[in-house]
Amino acid sequence: MKILDVRETTAKLQSNMRNAVIDFSRMTVGIVAVVTDVMRDGKPVIGYGCGSNGRYAQGGILRERLIPRLLEADPDDLLDENHENFDPFRVQACMMQNEKPGGHGDRAVAAAGVDMAIWDAVAKIEGKPLWRVFSERFNEGQYKNSVPVYPGGGYYYPGREIEQLQDEMRSYQEQGYRLCKMKIGGADLDTDRRRIEAALEVVGSGENLAVDANGRFDLDTALAFGEAMEPYRLAWFEEPGDPLDFALNTQLAQHYGQSIATGENLFSVQDAKNLALYAGMRPDLDWIQLDPALAYGATEFIKALGALRPLGWAPERHVPHGGHLLGLHLAAGLELGGTESYPLVFQPYGGFTDDAIIEDGATTPPEAPGLGVEQKADLYEVLKPLGEA
Amino acid sequence: MKILDVRETTAKLQSNMRNAVIDFSRMTVGIVAVVTDVMRDGKPVIGYGCGSNGRYAQGGILRERLIPRLLEADPDDLLDENHENFDPFRVQACMMQNEKPGGHGDRAVAAAGVDMAIWDAVAKIEGKPLWRVFSERFNEGQYKNSVPVYPGGGYYYPGREIEQLQDEMRSYQEQGYRLCKMKIGGADLDTDRRRIEAALEVVGSGENLAVDANGRFDLDTALAFGEAMEPYRLAWFEEPGDPLDFALNTQLAQHYGQSIATGENLFSVQDAKNLALYAGMRPDLDWIQLDPALAYGATEFIKALGALRPLGWAPERHVPHGGHLLGLHLAAGLELGGTESYPLVFQPYGGFTDDAIIEDGATTPPEAPGLGVEQKADLYEVLKPLGEA
Numbered sequence A, B: 001m002k003i004l005d006v007r008e009t010t011a012k013l014q015s016n017m018r019n020a021v022i023d024f025s026r027m028t029v030g031i032v033a034v035v036t037d038v039m040r041d042g043k044p045v046i047g048y049g050c051g052s053n054g055r056y057a058q059g060g061i062l063r064e065r066l067i068p069r070l071l072e073a074d075p076d077d078l079l080d081e082n083h084e085n086f087d088p089f090r091v092q093a094c095m096m097q098n099e100k101p102g103g104h105g106d107r108a109v110a111a112a113g114v115d116m117a118i119w120d121a122v123a124k125i126e127g128k129p130l131w132r133v134f135s136e137r138f139n140e141g142q143y144k145n146s147v148p149v150y151p152g153g154g155y156y157y158p159g160r161e162i163e164q165l166q167d168e169m170r171s172y173q174e175q176g177y178r179l180c181k182m183k184i185g186g187a188d189l190d191t192d193r194r195r196i197e198a199a200l201e202v203v204g205s206g207e208n209l210a211v212d213a214n215g216r217f218d219l220d221t222a223l224a225f226g227e228a229m230e231p232y233r234l235a236w237f238e239e240p241g242d243p244l245d246f247a248l249n250t251q252l253a254q255h256y257g258q259s260i261a262t263g264e265n266l267f268s269v270q271d272a273k274n275l276a277l278y279a280g281m282r283p284d285l286d287w288i289q290l291d292p293a294l295a296y297g298a299t300e301f302i303k304a305l306g307a308l309r310p311l312g313w314a315p316e317r318h319v320p321h322g323g324h325l326l327g328l329h330l331a332a333g334l335e336l337g338g339t340e341s342y343p344l345v346f347q348p349y350g351g352f353t354d355d356a357i358i359e360d361g362a363t364t365p366p367e368a369p370g371l372g373v374e375q376k377a378d379l380y381e382v383l384k385p386l387g388e389a
Helices: A059-072 A088-095 A106-126 A130-138 A161-175 A189-203 A219-232 A246-255 A269-278 A297-311 A325-333 A377-387 B059-072 B088-095 B106-126 B130-138 B161-175 B189-203 B219-232 B246-255 B269-278 B297-311 B325-333 B377-387
Strands: A003-012 A028-040 A043-050 A147-151 A180-183 A209-212 A236-238 A260-262 A339-341 B003-012 B028-040 B043-050 B147-151 B180-183 B209-212 B236-238 B260-262 B339-341
Touching: A003 A059, A003 A106, A003 A377, A028 A059, A028 A106, A028 A377, A043 A106, A043 A377, A059 A088, A059 A106, A059 B059, A088 A106, A088 A297, A106 A130, A106 A297, A106 B106, A130 A297, A130 A325, A147 A180, A147 A325, A161 A180, A161 A189, A180 A189, A189 A209, A189 A219, A219 A236, A219 A246, A246 A260, A246 A269, A246 B269, A269 A297, A269 B246, A269 B269, A297 A325, A325 A339, B003 B059, B003 B106, B003 B377, B028 B059, B028 B106, B028 B377, B043 B106, B043 B377, B059 B088, B059 B106, B088 B106, B088 B297, B106 B130, B106 B297, B130 B297, B130 B325, B147 B180, B147 B325, B161 B180, B161 B189, B180 B189, B189 B209, B189 B219, B219 B236, B219 B246, B246 B260, B246 B269, B269 B297, B297 B325, B325 B339
Parallel strands: A147 A339, A180 A209, A209 A236, A236 A260, B147 B339, B180 B209, B209 B236, B236 B260
Antiparallel strands: A003 A028, A028 A043, B003 B028, B028 B043
């Protein structure tokens, strides 16, 4: 049993939106295919993976460092003890040979794409949906059959701020979502307050509305927004400041009595531990939003879950960023709080399988073996040529 | 006044050594040339830069993200207010457009190479050595004419541990160095203790010997080594644990009464602030070792110096990692505690100008305009074809 090839290429994100920090029109994403010599249903098992949005394709790091290490490894070193399947933890260790500790950024994105493809292959070899593999290996067989999902959206619409935001929120409600998220920080506080109140009219109550500042605020602005938003009792206030500004987050948490959510721009177990230790985050109130498709993959996410548990963070308090299939499988199999969803943007990488139904703010994880990319037609159309080339 | 081209390529490091964590034989380094339309001495000013060791060349990030942004910018946006020179801070802001906050790793290495080349060009345009530019702009004209330097070395020599380590330390002393650094953590504590005592015989006293664990130890091992080494009163105990394991560092600092040094694997102002805030580091005793040639360049280093000063960290407590010319210029112009030196390894990127004399553990910064790469023949031989192509 061995990996025959690891292929990667760079694709464009179909997204013209921008948030408070970046313009996505020139954003790229890396896609990965791991071709194995394992046969299932008369065909070789091919694992597929991709990065998440916001951090660009990482072809250089993949071609020059991570992929050569995998292809040069003794194939047995990448297998589990019984040589019955690939071992994602050993694959990660192999990719990280001769990499120094610290500096978790683009490298974590590169590794995440390969890791996703490896887990897809592992689950296909087991003949199970990936969430079931996670559940059996790491959660004593427990899982969520109904996973809370919420759309990341709520964009700015210059000139038609209120009406179009309400239209967007209404469309999510009609699709079956309950909790929705909207951007803040791209306008002044008064404008954002009007936008929040307009969104609340549609979603009904604060528990159905989260706001996302995309790491834009300094301390004073974060505190001012926090004070203004506290009466709305929102679901959460996301990424108020720089993702590494633990001091800012601590001070905000001392003043803002409602939930804070952050973590999508942290890329390792160690950074996640520091967030839990130093950022004033409250395990009974706040949310951690690591993105496994940016941060060394499900393998690192599972390690982070284990490292944060003794610090008081139950799996229920994790809600992965990224709106992709991997987040859904992790949320289902490890009983996380939920996962993000991207009905409108970051296609075809965002979103779930084509048959996914959103009902009362939740969805059911897919049943096909693996990650389910073959059941998401637009995504498979991009991935298939790489794997079957 | 404008940048005509930014060129980059990948080069090999001449190094067969390995430390406790990585094998350097396949390590690469990125080199950068910034070609300008400014004429000095009848020739266009070309700024040269390179990454530091340990983090690989970053051609993908440079070609796909950072360089296009510079070449597409309005040239005036990269100049200082009077349009008399390039402004490295504006250049950094331009390179970082559409980059999300957090995740400071390979991107920081890529940006550092360009930043070094920009500062080289800025100083050449001013007709001054770079240390003098730093001194005049950021240190009220004060500088160190005699900069403490120490060789990073003290390698493992399987089979001839003691004799060859002593030979290496003796050779540094003969070259004029006083403080030397040696690796630990590649062997058990007893072996390392014998190696330390052997090195002390040559360098004379603990204040002339630092030890470097390259981030390898867990807490128990760090504490055990700390306890065993405390009586030697060493210059410092470098990178005891994972560079982001602030909790480990805090606990070690509570038990180890001698100096700790770390920071070479942190890549941003924000990470450096977190080190100062959460890692138990003692500003009267410990050392911070950011590597400007890995971490977004001198521009970010200067910001970090400013951010850490109100937290109690004087410039004197900074000793840049990397053993390159940039560290020497920063140490001289900003009156840092000193800088690393690589007499044996990481050539031709490590080391100072060819005429540098090490005397009593210190050296004098170069007088030629710019960084001085033209006065380091082996380095200029690699860089020149890129700039003058």
